[in-house]
Amino acid sequence: MGSSYDAVIVGAGHNGLICAAYLAKAGRKVLVLERRHVVGGAAVSEEVFPGFTFSVLSYVVSLFRPSIIRELDLPRHGLEIIPLETAFTPQRDGPGLCRWPDASESRREISRFSQKDAEIYPEFSATMTQVSRFAKNIIDSQAPDPSSLRPQELMALLRLGRSFRAGEHGSLDLQAKLFTMSAVDFLDRWFESDVLKAPMSVSGIIGTYLGVRSPGTAYVLLHHYMGEIDGAFRSWGLSKGGTGGISLACARAAEAHGATIRTEASVESILIKGGKAHGVVLENGDEIQARTVISCCDPRRTFLGLVGEESLEGDFVQRINRYKFRGSSGKVNLAVDRLPQFRERSGSAHLRGDVAIAPSIDYLERAYDEAKYGEFSRRPYINVVVPSLMDPSVAPPGKHVISCFVQYAPYHLKEGPEKWPEKREAFGDTVVDTLAEYCPGFKESILHRQVITPWDMEHEFGLSEGNIFQGELSLEQLLFQRPAAGWSRYRTPIQHLWMCGSGTHPGGGIMGASGQLAARSILESRQL
């Protein structure tokens, strides 16, 4: 079967679609192949129960690159981001802490727990914003290559080194601390109240198999301060119509530039001849020829699945084998007939953002301790968002959808990951029970429930070991080491085979940077 393309992209995740859009915009003939019936990969909206549309997996946007929105003209293709306004941390007994868009109001709330913390909070934000300029440089450019002696690479390293030192508030010492300390140790340098530190610290552990006291978790705190610099929208937001709205906008942009997207087209393997990729074979046996193949799948699926060990050198296979996934989170999506009622908070203003079940540092750490030994947390960290409050289109009138991101749900259960299907409902019960401790009457409000375990993420959504970022975002798997040293620039050991997913620099989350940077690299390579 003989249709031929300039580029065929395996997987219509948001990065694959963005890469497709950029290549099509540059005049290339592009085909995107998606195994499932919908595009979006992990950034997908589905009407799971009649009238209720869930952002099935990924549910908030934080660092989506403004340059992508601009260059692909995404608003014209339907993209609409609704900012999250609040960050609420309930306590089991008591009013909890809500941080508001208005800084003085937040300070007032914080001062109920600590006057000192309230006073230093603005200074902390200012300092972090300063330092985050450095981190922003990293996600908007190719990973540096410290092994190269080429002058331009050395210059790039030098520039990175200079930006590392340049921050006004961000002394070198502070940056060294951010990149090596635990989120808790770092926050301890500033704050004293648990109710403030706990919800702040969790940003350091999302999607990782680490606890808030694990060294190396502090730098992710910066992510919260990067979105604001761009000024395009606040640091966290929701996509109208669910997270799938982002993917749809990207898909429409790609199609507008002439790309073709096929769903329910599962790729079986990548065609390789003489060390060069020249197309793909679908599960139904169809062969599609292409000058370039781009995989949006994670490194394990790409190399050990689609390519196959036999086409790769042993050393490279070993590196891919030890690339770590270890998914640690699950997702529970609920359809409810009323808004959750937290103790001592009336109205819904405090729900127009995210609600963190993270009452204390010790609570979070104990949740991690259970996961370390292969059990899901009996009292997990839950990040709750009620998208229907800001975007009524996703639920029938008067009813709501609730998205619960849950950690820890370790892929590697001590009985083995294959036991997850048996534990799925028990895990769902744990989440509901936990929430009910903060919201009396919560259980009674539930109409439908969808529970997604790391096992489901792997089998339904193709994320190896259920890792939401296509591989752990630990220091040794970032920058020039993502996914393997020497292969951080979207190229692979197979000529004409490229990668564009979250398993490449700069990593996961709905940033789109991998897809954008991959497209740029491919075009610059003049292979296409």
Add this chain to the structure above:
Amino acid sequence: MSSQWDVAVIGAGHNGLTAATYLAKRGRSVVLLERRDRVGGVAASEEFSPGYRTAGVVHETATLRPWAVEELGLSQQGLVKRAEASPILIPTETGPGYVHWRDSDRAADEISQHSSVDAERYREFRSFVARLSPVLRKVFDEPLADLEALDMSDLWDLGRKAVALRLLGKGDMMELFRIVPMCVGDWLREWFEAEIVSTALAAPALAHGMVGPWSPGTNLNLLLHEALFYEEISGGPAALVSALEKAAVAAGVEIRTEAEVTAIDFEGDGVSGVVLSDGERIGARQVAASCDPKALFLELIPAHYLAAEFEREIALFRTRGIAAKIDLALSGYPVFSCRPDVQLSRVRTGTNLNHVERSFDAVKYRQMSDEPTLDLFVPTVDNPDLAPSGHHVVSILVQWVPYELEGGWNEGQKNELLERTLATLDRYASGIRDLTVGHRVLSPVDLESAYGVSGGHLLHGEHAADQLLTRPVGGCTGYTTPFQGLYLCGSGSHPGGGMTCAPGAFAARKILRDRN
């Protein structure tokens, strides 16, 4: 009355002795002031039970820098190095246990009992670490440039280090970048299938740390331990102290014990000496403090002399003690059921990584471990004089035991700790209780008050990446302080704690250079 010295050194631990000796050998008049009744600090020998003496609180002596031994002439003062690293017994409740040898030839048989492929992997591991060692030594066995205020000589120095890094070759260099931020558990599991081998190798990386085998960054400590592991001292830390003391005396250092410094004396912008607890003032043009940075800046200097930001950074320097010390006087060598005939001087508990991790978990919640991880040193195996004939001294570093124990430390808590320690030992060497004829328990709080180490932290501050590269904090990373003539020369400075003598030596060089 004030006497006038070139340099007054505060604290006669191994680093204070080292700094003082270096300075005196270069012709400086030096007085060394020690609060306790003997020199040596945590390395000193003490009688803890009538007729039973320790060989120091800490155990590891292989970190002692060979160049320091040479330059201080310690061999002439009776220092004897062991021919090979002490084997370490890792007892198991059932099965053969494991004796960990550093040398891969010696290790092969033992490892083979647990895994046939690991013996060969261990050989590769050793040669890999040996290849990395020159770079790690370049950074941690030399003074570190002050990265916040680079001058030409610093740039030259950084350039040399970069060259050493490149000389590794691309493969090893990239691998070094990959493994440094990892946790020991992940990295060692890449190498070995026998968990007991990984656990034995991981232990030094976790010593005195608020970290377990699954904590990222611990691999840096493992690499440092392996790269900077030289030769052990026969007789343990106390033997090092004894040689250092003789060298100091020979060099002309005036050592004064029971001389507690309570304040630094200032004149203008700089120091003019120190004040002792009895009010005596000792004049000195330069003062070198081998006490920990918190003790120096927060206790010996009036708060209003410090810039607020600097004071805050010092206060935030993490010194959370997590180890207790238990000394046992035994009427015989304990019989480990897995190796009834073996009598080694080093024993460590912890048979798999999760076992150790569980032991660590407790300290995060200000609890002591139910089943602590024990590092045993039996100095009487090599040095029978420390106990009555046929009897033994067992020195145990017990982890994890928080300084900030919930509810605070008291006699009841210390008894509980002793009980848990004996119960843990009893699993492997039943009958240990019957052998015990005396004991001493030092909680982290006791260690703080006995040895003057803030937080009871025996390394003067945690060895975490951010506290190693800019040790202790910005503004005093190169042994200097915000005060002219006042220097740091202890474990709170680069390259950190342990029986290295490096901070003392590097500080002395800095002091000599400044004076010239």
